[in-house]
Amino acid sequence: MKKVLLFVFYIGIFSQVNAQKGQQTDVLIIGGSTSGTMAGIQSARMGVKTMIVEETPWLGGMLTSAGVSAIDGNHSMPSGLWGEFREQIRNYYGGADKVSTGWVSNTLFEPSVGQKVLRKMCDTEKNLTLIFGVKLTDIKQVTNGWQVKFSDGKTIQTKILIDATELGDVAAKVGIKYDLGMDAQSTYNEPIAPEKANKIIQDLTYAAILKDYGANADKTLPKPANYSALEFNCACKEFCDNPNAKRQNPCANLMTYAKLPNGKVLINWPINGNDYYANMVEMSENERQEAIKEAKAVTLRFVYFLQTELGFKNFGLADDEYPTADKLPLIPYHRESRRIDGLVRMNTNHIEKPFVQPQPLYRTGIAVGDYAIDHHHDKNPAAPDLHFVPVPSFNIPLGSLIPKQKTNFIVAEKSISVSNLVNGASRLQPAVMQIGQAAGALAAYSVLNKISPEKASVRAIQQTLLHSKVYLMPYFDVPPTHPNWEAIQRVGATGILKGVGQSVNWSNRTWFYPDSTISTNEFLKGLKDFEPKFTYKGISEQKRMNFAEFEGILSQFKQFLASIKSPLAQSISEKNISSDKQNLPISRSEIAVRLAGLMEKEVDFEGKYK
Structure with a gap:
C-alpha cells in the first residue's frame, strides 16, 4: 500500500512540474494577423518549431478577419509569400481575371476564401502549430527567451517572441517604448508633417461584406438607431448637396469599388462612408469593446443608407462569410497602431530620396511597397489637413522590426519603427505580408544561430529572403522571372547601381x-x-x-x-x-x-x- 501511495505521490509531483514547465517552442508569434501568419510560415519552413497564438478562430487579420480583401498595391511586385498567396487565390477562382472584379484593386477575394487559403498554407508546414481562441494574460522575460501565459491556463516558453498583434499590445506590455500619433514636422524633417506633434491616428473601419441575393430580394436591415441619411451626405455624387465637395464618385461606384467574386461587395468606403474615428490603442479592453460597438453601428447605418437611399435593397449582409452572429467581420480594420522605438526609424525622406540619406537604409531592405502615402482622417475634425506628396516605390529596413530595449523580441504588422507618415504607405496588405515573412526569417535565423535578433547578419537575412523570391529593392521593371532578377536585387542592395x-x-x-x-x-x-x-x-x-x-x-x-x-x-x-x-x-x-x-x-x- 505504501508503494502505491509513493507512486501516486511521485506521479503528482511529476505532473505539477510538467504543468509549470508548460509547452516549449523556438518561435512564438502572438497574433495570427496578416504578418503573423506569414511569419509563422517562413519560420516553420526554415526548420524551427513555431507557434501562432490567435484570439479569434481565423488567420489573416486585416486580409480576412477584418474583411479588407481588396489588395492595395504591389500588383507588379509579387514578392515572396504575398506572390504565393495571390497565386493560390487566383488558382482557387480560376485565373487572374477572375479576381480583378473591382476598380479599386487587381486582386479581390471573399474573406472566407482567403482564410481557407491561409489555413491550407499553414497546415502543410510540419513545424507550425496553430492555437486559436486564447488571450495573452501574462508575460515575462527569462534567460534566453520569454515565458508567456494564456487565458486557457497554458504557459508557453519560447526563444524568440514576435508581436504580430493589430495594435502592438505585446510590445507595450513588455515595456518597449513607442510613439503614437502624428510626429512634429521638425522630428524627422518631414515638410508635410504637422508643425506640432499630436496623438491623432488614422480612422478605423468596421467593414461589411454584402451579397447580392437577387434582383427581387429585399434584404433591407431594420432601421438602425440614430439613423440619418445626412450622416452620409456626399458619400457619392447623386446624394450630395454641396457642389464643391471633393472626391465625388457616381453612387453606383460604391458597389463596384470593391466588388468581390460570387456577387459580393466589400463595404470599406472612405468618402463620408463607414470610416470611424476611435483611438483604441491605449484603451482598456472594455473601452475597446464600446468603441467597436460604435464602429459597427456606423457601418450598419451606412449599409441601411445603401439599401434605402441608393436602392440596393437586394444586397444584404453575407450569410456565408463570418462565424459571427451579426454577420460582420471578426475584428475592425486598424490602419494605425503603436510604432516602436526600433534600431532604426524610417521616415518619408528615406522613401522620396533613398540614395542620398545619411542613413542608407535601402541597403537593408527586406520588403517593398508601391502604395502612396495615404491617411484616413475624414471622421476626426481635430485632425490637421495634410497634403501627401507623391512618392516612388520603396523598401522597408530590417532594423525597423527590432526594438532597442528588449532582446529576443521582434515586432511585425503595423507597429514597426516608421514615422507616422510612412505608416500611411507601409500599412497595406502586401507590405505587411512581407514584413511578417522577414520577421519569421529573422526569428528562425536567430534560433538557428543561437543569437538575439539585433545581432543578426543583415546580409544573411536578405539572402534567405531572396531564396524565397522576396524583393529587397522595389524594382518594378525586373520581375522574378527575369533571368538576372537575383543579381539585380543583390547589386541594388549594394548601391553600386541605383534605380x-x-x-x-x-x-x-x-x-x-x-x-x-x-x-x-x-x-x-x-x-x-x-x-x-x-x-x-x-x-x-x-x-x-x-x-x-x-x-x-x-x-x-x-x-x-x-x-x-x-x-x-x-x-x-x-x-x-x-x-x-x-x-x-x-x-x-x-x-x-x-x-x-x-x-x-x-x-x-x-x-x-x-
Whole structure:
C-alpha cells in the first residue's frame, strides 16, 4: 500500500512540474494577423518549431478577419509569400481575371476564401502549430527567451517572441517604448508633417461584406438607431448637396469599388462612408469593446443608407462569410497602431530620396511597397489637413522590426519603427505580408544561430529572403522571372547601381532599366560609394561604358580589394571578352551579374558598411 501511495505521490509531483514547465517552442508569434501568419510560415519552413497564438478562430487579420480583401498595391511586385498567396487565390477562382472584379484593386477575394487559403498554407508546414481562441494574460522575460501565459491556463516558453498583434499590445506590455500619433514636422524633417506633434491616428473601419441575393430580394436591415441619411451626405455624387465637395464618385461606384467574386461587395468606403474615428490603442479592453460597438453601428447605418437611399435593397449582409452572429467581420480594420522605438526609424525622406540619406537604409531592405502615402482622417475634425506628396516605390529596413530595449523580441504588422507618415504607405496588405515573412526569417535565423535578433547578419537575412523570391529593392521593371532578377536585387542592395524613382498616381515605381547602359563616371561613383578608398587609374569620360572599359575598371577594383585583403576579391571572376564585343556598350543587367557577389560585404542596421 505504501508503494502505491509513493507512486501516486511521485506521479503528482511529476505532473505539477510538467504543468509549470508548460509547452516549449523556438518561435512564438502572438497574433495570427496578416504578418503573423506569414511569419509563422517562413519560420516553420526554415526548420524551427513555431507557434501562432490567435484570439479569434481565423488567420489573416486585416486580409480576412477584418474583411479588407481588396489588395492595395504591389500588383507588379509579387514578392515572396504575398506572390504565393495571390497565386493560390487566383488558382482557387480560376485565373487572374477572375479576381480583378473591382476598380479599386487587381486582386479581390471573399474573406472566407482567403482564410481557407491561409489555413491550407499553414497546415502543410510540419513545424507550425496553430492555437486559436486564447488571450495573452501574462508575460515575462527569462534567460534566453520569454515565458508567456494564456487565458486557457497554458504557459508557453519560447526563444524568440514576435508581436504580430493589430495594435502592438505585446510590445507595450513588455515595456518597449513607442510613439503614437502624428510626429512634429521638425522630428524627422518631414515638410508635410504637422508643425506640432499630436496623438491623432488614422480612422478605423468596421467593414461589411454584402451579397447580392437577387434582383427581387429585399434584404433591407431594420432601421438602425440614430439613423440619418445626412450622416452620409456626399458619400457619392447623386446624394450630395454641396457642389464643391471633393472626391465625388457616381453612387453606383460604391458597389463596384470593391466588388468581390460570387456577387459580393466589400463595404470599406472612405468618402463620408463607414470610416470611424476611435483611438483604441491605449484603451482598456472594455473601452475597446464600446468603441467597436460604435464602429459597427456606423457601418450598419451606412449599409441601411445603401439599401434605402441608393436602392440596393437586394444586397444584404453575407450569410456565408463570418462565424459571427451579426454577420460582420471578426475584428475592425486598424490602419494605425503603436510604432516602436526600433534600431532604426524610417521616415518619408528615406522613401522620396533613398540614395542620398545619411542613413542608407535601402541597403537593408527586406520588403517593398508601391502604395502612396495615404491617411484616413475624414471622421476626426481635430485632425490637421495634410497634403501627401507623391512618392516612388520603396523598401522597408530590417532594423525597423527590432526594438532597442528588449532582446529576443521582434515586432511585425503595423507597429514597426516608421514615422507616422510612412505608416500611411507601409500599412497595406502586401507590405505587411512581407514584413511578417522577414520577421519569421529573422526569428528562425536567430534560433538557428543561437543569437538575439539585433545581432543578426543583415546580409544573411536578405539572402534567405531572396531564396524565397522576396524583393529587397522595389524594382518594378525586373520581375522574378527575369533571368538576372537575383543579381539585380543583390547589386541594388549594394548601391553600386541605383534605380530611378517615379510617382504615377497611386502606382509608384522605381525603375532599374536592366537593358540600358551607364556612363563610366556613374559606374565609378557607385564603386566609390561602395569602397571610398578605391581610385581608378585611367581616364573616365561622360560616355556609355563599353565591355572593354568595364573589364579594365573591374580588374583594377579586384586588385584593390586584394590589396586590402578583402575576401570580396574572390567574388569577382576574370572574364575574356571577345574582340567583336569589346567596343559594345554593357548593360546594367550584365554589370549586375558580374558584381552580384559584392553584396556579401556586411552592413549594419543603418545600411553603413562595416
